[in-house]
């Protein structure tokens with residue numbers, strides 16, 4: 001029972017964004033994520049475009065958490081998120097179609113990474129060492 005309660009608390013959406021922005025109303029956060037303020041404007045614009053196409057998302061990591069050294073996260077260029085209205089596979093496919101998106105990754109735990117860094121790779125978490133780091137970033 002306690003496990004269930006903890007899980008519910010952990011996944012509760014925390015809406016912290018301005019009302020005026022309809023697209024960003026679809027964005028929620030896990031508790032350890034401190035909002036979008038650390039992100040570059042370009043990254044926020046990309047998030048807006050993304051949620052217009054795939055619906056609500058829950059962001060699990062922005063600039064904090066543990067990532068590969070030199071990660072785009074530390075430059076305010078990346079988020080990890082869980083799509084709430086579509087599958088991770090479809091969300092990643094849509095992300096790759098966005099002009100601003102550089103890298104897209106899918107983790108086996110259902111999270112998707114997108115960044116606005118140089119478009120030099122598209123990868124899957126099972127092939128990269130920072131998959132586990134991103135998993136840790138969820139607060140475990």
Ligand SMILES: [Zn+2]
Nearest residue numbers: 078079080113
């Ligand atoms: Zn990431």
